Amino acid sequence: MHQIQTTVVAIDAALSQAVDANPIFLSTTDKAATILDLRRLRARLEELELRVLASAQDVAEEIGARDVASWLVAQEVADSRPAHVALALARGLEGRPVVRAGLAAGRISVEHARVILDGLAALPEDLPAEVLDRAEAHLCDLATQHRPTDLRRLANHLLEIVAPEIAEAAEAEAIRRLEEAAHAKATLTISDHGNGMTRIHALIPEAVGERLHTLLEAFAQPRVAALETDGKVRPRNRLFADAFAQLLECVPGDGVPAHGGDTTAVIVTIPIEYLHSELGIAQLGDTNVPAGEARRLACTAAIIPYVLGGQSEPLDLGRARRLFSPAQHKALKIRDRHCRAEGCTVPATWCDAHHENPWSRGGPTDLTNAALLCGHHHRKAHDPTYETIRLPSGDYRYRRKIQTSLHARR
Template identity: 35%
Template structure:
């Protein structure tokens, strides 16, 4: 397989180096069709490989929390795209043979495969195996004319074509299946931009969409004739207002031992005289004006730091890493410190590098922030963790994974 893929890669490189300006229009269209078919066939191979690696547990054996996270690091994919790749691989694994053959032959694309698999499952439930087999042929033929969105819309009436005697009774079942898909596909993706802003994308289920609209719609009304905000800016500000309202309540769950809060670090002189910027516990900087504004509605928590700016430890007076010490740990590690992990601080535990029972102190230089998965992984695997010369955590992999056992660090969390 590797030899065949390398030959295919060389052929594609040769095509890329061929000047297309010299080709006639008919040849260009034919080449485009061929390239698309090849892309779909390569997608089928890629999905088969992902499915096999996922089934073998390769990702967890190498320290990743899931196959999607492993794919993100291995292929440099956005984590959402990596998750969809794993999901599509599982879908293809259970799809009818005719659907897999159509994908391998370039007749359908991966998005259409998912639609066909979902629709055929609905038909099988409503009308049995014979109708489901007939539905596969109909849907594959439709896929040559319609994209995935149109194919799903047409699929809602597929029983009219393959089993009209049960079509009416199955309409309700189709609606239930649609509700199930809506529940399955719900997600929110938060992508951090280079300047500290966040990009929100996702799909809300019907109930959550209604709740969101009910919460923000009253707050999106222009405040007056001089309100120059765009509709998108008004929705942004409404969402911010809803978040602030939630943070003012006492109903939110605790966050790593502390109530839900926004932590800003600055100097007292800078705060009172508006001279210096502040830093969130995510590492992002705030202007002096923003720090002052947040301080109007915040508790001021003093902390004593040494000459190097490191918060002082609390020795062995207590075992749990909470309060100011946890906040110091968050400021240093930014999130799970295990290489390749992007879990934020609120999902992390504070791990003693030298266990408390073995005489380890509850201090900043004996602690590291780890998500639940990697906290368990460190305890039961041969990975070792220590602080480097600069005071930041580094992890040494076991010899079977890296014979040279070179220390690794997490590069996903921004550092000052």
């Protein structure tokens, strides 16, 4: 009988002896030692299995399987992915004797071995053999002192230790390849759900994602303490959704590339009676929005109102000059310091300039007709279900209007 078979039989017999043993009778010290010993023995046993797997192509050929991993799947003893992952590790260990020896001795785990092989594979292909050997030995030494997760982070800086003379250039090249791959895989889709909602799904380069995250954090920060109507703190995903909307409204029109021969602009089409009333809808691009939302956007965003009269005849194609100028914004920040809604402390930096007498009704764009409102209260100011009350202090109070039901009127 082959030595490996003899070993397997002996292990099987030893495990059979312990099958009914109750670990409750072990002392605390012995339990701790036994747990560590079993983990070490498991690593040694896994190394033996991987060693046999790496040499078992003939087993696969017996049934015409592609490889021994496929054979394991056919024997219904393993799922496809774990079986192929194990085979890849087995083949990788064949060329890394130091890693295999560490696993066989139980000094490192299979998880450590995978991290080490991944770290070595990420090194430049043209490294001298002696540098690769030093890298392998260094990672195996680190594996005895660090968890796999920590070892993976250390492996990212492997060249700085084993070949500092080429580390900087190699890292720059690796980052360049990573960025190229990220840009090649980048994708963004916008899907209209037809229920007033749009789903945005994006896979973008890490640097782009970090910039977007930073901007959303900045816009969401003053609203962290905002409460829902039931008194609960608004969840982070809701804060980010509102922050994303505010970010889009802050994009300056003159900074957007030309599109179709003109600077990109969004046109909102609205009948004049809806522009002046608290009811009705407007059309923003191909999407219907409440007239109140259109009026709110008219205060801050580079939205061009296309006003229709009777028979849908165009009366006026407004211009973005209705917006408050940067100098006026600065003056408002000095004057108001924060949102002018009663009790609101959102700082002026994060507020919109609101026309007290609506621009849609002829209100001028000057400081005497302006007040700073945060996004939440700016929406309330244009919400027809709320009434606006000007307090003696100059602040605004918003109160839901009393709705008279048909039953009550009858």
